[in-house]
Amino acid sequence: MSHSKLKIDIISDVVCPWCVIGVQHLKDAVVKNNWQDRIDIEWYPFELNPDMPPEGENLREHIARKYGASAEESEQNRQRLIEFGKSVGFEFNFTDETRIYNTRQCHILLDYAHSVGLQTQLKIALFTAYFTDGKNISDTDVLLNIGEKVGLEVDEMLAYLHDSAEHDKLDVIEDQWREMDISGVPTIVFNNEKGLTGAQSVESYEEMLRHYLGEDSSKK
Structure with a gap:
């Protein structure tokens, strides 16, 4: 069929x-x-x-500005994503220098x-x-x-x-x-x-x- x-x-x-x-x-x-x-x-x-400039913005600073997340909350979210990534076979690498573009x-x-x-x-x-x-x-x-x-x-x-x-x-x-x-x-x-x-x-x-x-x- x-x-x-x-x-x-x-x-x-x-x-x-x-x-x-x-x-x-x-x-x-x-x-x-x-x-x-x-x-x-x-x-x-x-x-x-859509208004992000070409050079981007530091990800942690961006999350704090856009969503009001504290540094601690941001770090917890990153660790959560890293673990989720491992569970589906994807590697998330976040550092203090990570930028969003x-x-x-x-x-x-x-x-x-x-x-x-x-x-x-x-x-x-x-x-x-x-x-x-x-x-x-x-x-x-x-x-x-x-x-x-x-x-x-x-x-x-x-x-x-x-x-x-x-x-x-x-x-x-x-x-x-x-x-x-x-x-x-x-x-x-x-x-x-x-x-x-x-x-x-x-x-x-x-x-x-x-x-x-x-x-x-x-x-x-």
Whole structure:
């Protein structure tokens, strides 16, 4: 019996650690049930800090300014993320020098990557470059190097980055999220109908996948 693929839209930002956790939990739910060939994932942009300057901002200072978190709270959150990362096989490396960066260029390149079937590969590479390797993902040369390693063409990447229409497209998409009252990431939308916001458990994603794939929940 053939099945049509389930469309899964992931709205996220490259500098969102909970996006890493949520996406890994989604992946675990898919792999656990051997649903890899029954889903079609597309990533959509969400800039947590669209006004962030290219040089970025110290992460701890940013968290204190934006969320009012104390140094102690910030450190506890970092340790929590490190442990969550270990549980899903992802390495978060935080130091006192860790910075948060503007991600606009990342999202432009992710749109190009989607057009050539390498979007997920680039997204994961960007997560790793930022959270594990501490790279400045607002730096064009850094991005070109990351993109080239996953199979993107340098000339095409530069063309996308310099295309005003691509930047306008990004603004339109992000305006759409605001109109839909989507203010948190990750938000994972199933079949253009139901969305789950935040890093949900493997079981929560599994339940949603079973529903939309028409799987009997008793067959576990």
